[in-house]
Amino acid sequence: MKVGIIGATGYTGQELVRLLQNHPEIELAYLGSSSNSGAVYEEMFPQFSGLSSSLDAGSGPGLGTGKLDDEQVPDLDVLFCALPHGLTAGRTAQWLNRGIKVIDLGADFRLKDGAVYEAWYKVQHPAQELLPEAVYGLPELYRDKIAGKTLVANPGCYPTATLLALAPLLRKGLLQKDGLIIDAKSGVSGAGRGVALGNHFSEVNENFKAYGVASHRHTPEIEQQLTEAAGAELLVNFTPHLVPMIRGILATIYAQVTPGVTEADLKACWQEQYEEEEFMHILPEGIWPQTKFALGSNHSFLQLKIDPRTGRAILVSALDNLVKGASGQAVQNMNLICGLPENMGLKMRGLWP
Incomplete structure (x- = not known):
């Protein structure tokens, strides 16, 4: 499956890259950033040396542009959005219409009531019509609701x-x-x-x-x-x-x-x-x-x-x-919505000391 990440230079974005590099069914095809347009990912993060050669030709050797236009994102099976609140929801319908499954690691689809979102985040929700379509992605509690969905709100x-x-x-x-x-x-x-x-x-x-x-x-x-x-x-x-x-x-x-x-x-x-x-x-x-x-x-x-x-x-x-609290859970949700074993790419245990 071709997978992309927008917000790839943040901590959760980097963690997604680390986890997806160990996922046997994934081709990491696109990395985008709203703040580091055109940068070469492995120069910013040398721990990922050699990654650029595997990226989709449309994204070049570095990051996608910071405009976050729908046209910047190539055809993908799954797109992870690791952006601050308010930057994902307004673009999500375009991606869904192209057949791209969206997993939002931000807050835009976690709250079912747009008025509650606006009260706490102090911005108007840009896509309230999508709120009923989003499923809350905590697999251990809502697995049956998540499987097969196309829009997942990854929990905080x-x-x-x-x-x-x-x-x-x-x-x-x-x-x-x-x-x-x-x-x-x-x-x-x-x-x-x-x-x-x-x-x-x-x-x-x-x-x-x-x-x-x-x-x-x-x-x-x-x-x-x-x-x-x-x-x-x-x-x-x-x-x-x-x-x-x-x-x-x-x-x-x-x-x-x-x-x-x-x-x-x-x-x-x-x-x-x-x-x-x-x-x-x-x-x-x-x-x-x-x-x-x-x-x-x-x-x-x-x-x-x-x-x-x-x-x-x-x-x-x-x-x-950063793992179960964000990127690992997002990969777990991806596995669920794509019909893969839920633990795929996530079998590592904790580090000690």
Whole structure:
């Protein structure tokens, strides 16, 4: 299959290139960038030396132009879009009409209500008519809805870590819907490759801070999917934190259990949901998730405990924000919509040390 990436110079774009180079059914035919038009990819990223010779002749030895016109994209089977919000949706209909399947790693198709998108992202949605066509791409929860689709909204990294822990338990009514608290930490790569003072080494190193308090844009995405799982509208307190490391997300979630529910009930629910899932791991008693378990891989790790004093469940979820939280999950979705084995190109385990 011929595959292309727009936004190929960002962290998620680079991660897609790395993963797709190991995919046996893929020809990486096009790389595009909105900010590095005409650059030679392997000169920017020497770890991909030799890549240019495999690119489609229409894209030349370097990146596609920064205009992102439909005509710039050659005929492809799948196009990954790793762009900031607002830059993908307005062009998507043209690609779909050409028979190109689109996987959006940005935020343009994650929210089903255009008004909610506009409220949180402060821009008008450029293609609201496509929102009903987009499927939310979290395979472990929505596999049957994803298979065979042509437009996939790849979830955000924080929502992925949160939903994998919470959604099955809410579906079964094992947790109360009120008072959900999500305390999550991410490595600096989650902020993207753009230049910002708060991401400079001297600002981040030996520092630990909350950001986006009561205002982070992943909040409505989390609430939308948890509302669907619970069958009733709910709200969450979501607070992200920046950790002085490059990769990884660790989410610690607090939820009141439904009266009579035990720790064994919660774990049995997870086990039922994930026992056949290659990328999901419910850890043995006493072993708690660490970001390094998942480093460089598409694997996720879960553990929980009920505090007997408060009756509150404590759920911990860990993953690599650039792989399962973004590009690895996008490849997983590509495999699903194209009828390939879901684990193809994703069999690597975490790096340690």
